[in-house]
Amino acid sequence: MLMAKARTVTGLDLQASTGENARLIAQTRLDELYGWERYVDNPYHIRELHNMRIAAKRLRYTLEIFAEELPESVAPLLKEVEQIQEELGSLHDSDVVIALLRLCLGAQDGGSGYEYVLAHARQLKKKADFLVNPALIAYVLDPAAAPSADERHGLEALLQDLHKRRGSQYTAFRKHWNRLNKRNFRQELLDALAGPAQQ
Amino acid sequence: MQMQDGSVRAAIDVGSNTIHIVVARCAPADLAILADEQELVRIGESVTATGEISAQKRDDAIATLTNYKELAACYTNTPLIVVATEAIRRARNSQQFLAAVKRETGLDILIIDGEVEALLTFYGATYELYREPHAPALVGVLDLGGGSMELVLANRKRITWHTSVPVGSGWLHDRYLQSDPSTQEDQEVARTFLSTYFTGMPLPELPPALIATGGSANSLLLLARRAIGLDEQETRLTYEQVVRCEALLSDLDAETISERYDQPLKRARILPAGALIIHALMLRLQLGEIRVSTHGIREGALLAYARYGDRWLQRVKKNAGGADDDAPAEESQVSEEQDGSFAQTGYRLLLERTHKMLEWREEVLKHEDIEAVHKMRVASRRLRAVLDAYEAACDAKQFRRVYRRVKEIADILGEARDTDVMVEGLQQRLEREEEKARPGIQWLIDRLSAYREAHQVKLEAFLRKLDDETLAQQMASLRAKGNAHGKG
Numbered sequence: 001m002l003m004a005k006a007r008t009v010t011g012l013d014l015q016a017s018t019g020e021n022a023r024l025i026a027q028t029r030l031d032e033l034y035g036w037e038r039y040v041d042n043p044y045h046i047r048e049l050h051n052m053r054i055a056a057k058r059l060r061y062t063l064e065i066f067a068e069e070l071p072e073s074v075a076p077l078l079k080e081v082e083q084i085q086e087e088l089g090s091l092h093d094s095d096v097v098i099a100l101l102r103l104c105l106g107a108q109d110g111g112s113g114y115e116y117v118l119a120h121a122r123q124l125k126k127k128a129d130f131l132v133n134p135a136l137i138a139y140v141l142d143p144a145a146a147p148s149a150d151e152r153h154g155l156e157a158l159l160q161d162l163h164k165r166r167g168s169q170y171t172a173f174r175k176h177w178n179r180l181n182k183r184n185f186r187q188e189l190l191d192a193l194a195g196p197a198q199q
Numbered sequence: 200m201q202m203q204d205g206s207v208r209a210a211i212d213v214g215s216n217t218i219h220i221v222v223a224r225c226a227p228a229d230l231a232i233l234a235d236e237q238e239l240v241r242i243g244e245s246v247t248a249t250g251e252i253s254a255q256k257r258d259d260a261i262a263t264l265t266n267y268k269e270l271a272a273c274y275t276n277t278p279l280i281v282v283a284t285e286a287i288r289r290a291r292n293s294q295q296f297l298a299a300v301k302r303e304t305g306l307d308i309l310i311i312d313g314e315v316e317a318l319l320t321f322y323g324a325t326y327e328l329y330r331e332p333h334a335p336a337l338v339g340v341l342d343l344g345g346g347s348m349e350l351v352l353a354n355r356k357r358i359t360w361h362t363s364v365p366v367g368s369g370w371l372h373d374r375y376l377q378s379d380p381s382t383q384e385d386q387e388v389a390r391t392f393l394s395t396y397f398t399g400m401p402l403p404e405l406p407p408a409l410i411a412t413g414g415s416a417n418s419l420l421l422l423a424r425r426a427i428g429l430d431e432q433e434t435r436l437t438y439e440q441v442v443r444c445e446a447l448l449s450d451l452d453a454e455t456i457s458e459r460y461d462q463p464l465k466r467a468r469i470l471p472a473g474a475l476i477i478h479a480l481m482l483r484l485q486l487g488e489i490r491v492s493t494h495g496i497r498e499g500a501l502l503a504y505a506r507y508g509d510r511w512l513q514r515v516k517k518n519a520g521g522a523d524d525d526a527p528a529e530e531s532q533v534s535e536e537q538d539g540s541f542a543q544t545g546y547r548l549l550l551e552r553t554h555k556m557l558e559w560r561e562e563v564l565k566h567e568d569i570e571a572v573h574k575m576r577v578a579s580r581r582l583r584a585v586l587d588a589y590e591a592a593c594d595a596k597q598f599r600r601v602y603r604r605v606k607e608i609a610d611i612l613g614e615a616r617d618t619d620v621m622v623e624g625l626q627q628r629l630e631r632e633e634e635k636a637r638p639g640i641q642w643l644i645d646r647l648s649a650y651r652e653a654h655q656v657k658l659e660a661f662l663r664k665l666d667d668e669t670l671a672q673q674m675a676s677l678r679a680k681g682n683a684h685g686k687g
Contacts, residue, residue, distance in 0.1 A: 006587040014592050018544040025588045061584035065548065068250050072291065097621055104643070133614055139650040140643070147642045154639020158628070161636070 006058055007032050022066035023193045026074075029059040030193075033081075034186055040177050043170040046095050046131065053088035060085055071195035077188060080180060087173035094166040099131045101159045104141060105152065207233065208504060209271035209279050210497040211264065213308060215243025215286035215345030216369050216469065217414050218260060220267040221497040222274045225505040229326060230498055233274055237414070238263045239465040243286035243345040247373045251292045260296075261303045268304055280500050281308045284316050285346030285367065313363025315515050317342070317349035319499030321358060324412045324492045326502060329356060339406030339484065342495050343413040343476060345369030345469070352406055358518075360403050365547060366396060368415040368473035374551070376472050380452045384561075386475070391671060392554050393479035399546065399675030405484050412495040415473025418466050419444055420491040425460045437488045438481055445474040545589040549674045552582040556608070557667050563612075564662060566655055569619040576612040579605060593677040601673045611661050618651045 009028045012021050036052035039045040060081045063074060130137075147155060209222040219237040223230040240260050245253035252260075264281070271279055287293045287310055297308050311319070320342040328334050342349040344367045351361040375381075375389035423429040423440050426447055436444075448456060448471040456467035481489060500511070507514040556578035562571035586602055622644055629640045 006583075008590050009588065010591065012541065012591050014542040015540050018541045021541040022588075057580065058584055058587065061581050062588065065581065065585060065588070068289070068291075069544075093620055093624065096617065097624070100621075101643075133617070136614070136618065136647075136650050139653065140646040142646075145646060147639065150638040151642040152639065154636045154641075155643065156639070157633070157636040158639050158643075161628075161632075 017069070018066065019069040022062070022069045026059065026062050026066070026070065026193055027190065029055070029062045030186065030189055033059050033084075040174060043167075043174075046092075049088055050092050050095075053085060053092055056081055056085040056088060071192055073192040073195045074189070077185070077192055080185060083176065084173070084180075087169065087176060091166065091169045091173060094162055094169060096132055098159065098162050098166060100137070100140065101155055101162065103132070103137055104147070105155055105159065206277065206505075207275040208277050208501055209234075209267075209275060210500040210504075211267055211279060211281040211306075212496045212500075213242070213260065213264075213281065213283040213287060214414075214496075215246070215284065215347070215367055216241055216466075217345070218263045218267070219414075219497055220270060221494075221501065222271055223498070223501050225501045227502065227506040229330070230494075230501055232498075234270060235493070236267070236270065239414070239463050241345065241369060241465055241469075242290075243367070243369045244373065246286045246290045246346070247370060250290070252287070252290045252296045257296055257299055261300055264300060264304045264306055268306065279306060280504060281306050282316075282319070282496065282500055283308045283310045284496070285313075285344060285365070288312070289346065309512060311512070313347065313349065314361065315512070316496060317351050317361040317363055318358065318515055318518055319496045319503060320349050320412060321351040321353060321361070321499065322502045323494040323496055323498030323500075324410045325353070325356075326498065327492065327494065328410060328490070335408045337404070337406050337408070339409040341409055341411045341413075341416070341477075341480060341489075343368060343411060343415045343473060345414070348413075348476070352403065362400075364396075364400070365543065366393070366476065368469045368476060371472040371476060372469040376475075379468070380450060381471060383449075386449060386471075388554055388558060389472070389475055390479065391667060392550060393476060394482070395550055395668075395671040395675050396547075397479055397483035398672070400483070402484075407486075409481075409484060409486055409489045410492050411477060411489045412492045414466065415470060416477060416489075416491045417493055418462055418470050419474055419477060422447070422460050422462070422470070434491050435488050436491060438486065441474065441478050441481060441489075445471070445478050448474055542592060545585070545592055546675075546677075548585045549582070549589065549677060550671065552578065552585050553671055553674050556582050557665075557670070560662050560665070564659055566659075569616075569623070572612055572615045572619060572658075576609060576616045579609040579612060583609060589677070597673070597676050601670075601677060604670065604673065607661075608665070611658055615651065615654055615658055618647055618654065622647050622651065 007028055009025050011024055033052065033055040036048055036055060039048035039052065043049075060078065063070065063078045063081065067075065067078075207222065207224050209220060211218065211220045216239060217237045218240050220234070221232060222234040223232045240256060240263060242252055242256045242260060245251065245256045268279065283293075287296065287308070290296065293310065297310075300306055300308055321340045324340045324342070325338060328338065337352070337354050340349075340351040340353070346367040346369060347363055347365050348367055349361065349363050352359050371389055371393075375392065376385050378385060381389075419441070420429070420434065420436060422444050423436055424431055424433075427440060427443050429436070429440065451459070453464060453468040456462055456470060457464040460467075462470065477489070503511040503515050556575060559571055559575035559578060562568065563575050565571070583602070583605055586598070586605060590598055590602075625640050625644045625647070629637060629644065632640060
């Protein structure tokens, strides 16, 4: 799946301290994360939630890479960013397997709209916007290795179970996000970034 | 002689590796050394590990400073000059450290910046050379400390260029050479890092003579005397002698180096890193030999005091800004990059992150543990985060090329990792699922595993073709715009 490109940070001063610039970068990455907030309430905005995960990851890495240069008060808030990234990561992992299973089971039904993917998967560009890598789809769905009836039965059970699991993963993420909003986490992190520099 | 009329003064340098005192009778252009001692406290070790000066390091430093205060009192009752450099500059708790030292010893420590450090080192390291009748016109001075190195170029005693680089022997050891003895692979990674870093370091000219100072350079000279029969009076080290010393050190653990060559154990641990740095810099400067001086920042501070009096630090700061009395402002250049500036940190981070990513390549090729792919992919993501942060500071064309390359690496690793995650998740499910679901899960695991094996072949071919040197050089090339002063 295509990732949203990181925003270019403007206003950097190459000869200023790393700390000053790191704050600007972190603020940009924080804005980037909150740019996806409007999708939080819809569990099926899979692509946007995935992009939100990437934005959380970028913010996390920025805070880690420049940890020594940012105010000390930033460090405790990093854990929340990590948790958001992990929650969205689990959600994405489930989404990928669910999509793959739907393709598997749909393909076995025949004529269910997956023909195009099946027929063209090997030719599709890797960077195309697919939740599941087309090369992997083509490999897994090789008609020569189609699942038996028992195996299909098992895959159906797995798909149902994954749907339930995905639901609870989403609920956990959303609850966490709402908790963060209640305490105004965004402002909290902005305030921490504006705090006194480390000596 | 003027020296006999000079006042006696003591200067202490609190460095990343050592705390060093010199007591001397001082004149503006000469010193008569009366006492010279150093203690290897390695404050930089705890700063590199945790970002702070640990309580143990603080107490060790206070004990050493207390002893030095007593030593200085045997010669003079003038106030001590105490300066601190990279480790204290970097430590988050440096202010608490200064307060504790003040409380326990009454000493005021001055934290000096990289430029002042470079100038003081130059004054200290060259005053003996300039007493010689045929001193070379163009001279370079290297002060190799634990946390950073200062490099100064001077023409006819006028400083023409200087820079502070955040790479020191303690730092290199802590980042790259932690096993004891270090492995061949670690040494190779450290060499590649240094070579790439120094290749990308812009130099206005190559000095025909280099004076190296600092603990590692002096310990290397001692090692050469003890291990390869260098004359006791000789202060020059040839390239071949440096290479021989480096080879000796590379196979030995710190305890053996310490015992065999009579080096303090803490110094023995970081000496191989110091030798690697000196070797790499000699290659960069195309030098057949270096001179080693025991003098540096402390002697420089004493000379500056003798020259400028109580306002010595302000005058040196002014000189660092290009207004040296010995060098007209129009002939003096300020450092290419400010110590700790965003441009300089970025350059270092890019190289470090590139090496960290490439470190995992062999493990990925072994294909024994799925964690190796995960680690290498995370490292590639962190490298991309650094690239994203520095995009505005880089040449746009070079940046796009490097970014594309790193993305390719991340993508191919990503395909492997995503499949590993699916297989791992399904395997865990297989153990706890009801009987009816198992055949389906096993079928999917088999299909994914077969795909993963096929992808491994592709991944290995890609990684074997990946040229570390080229990638590191491409990273180094991003520096072009990063050198420019002004807004990014």
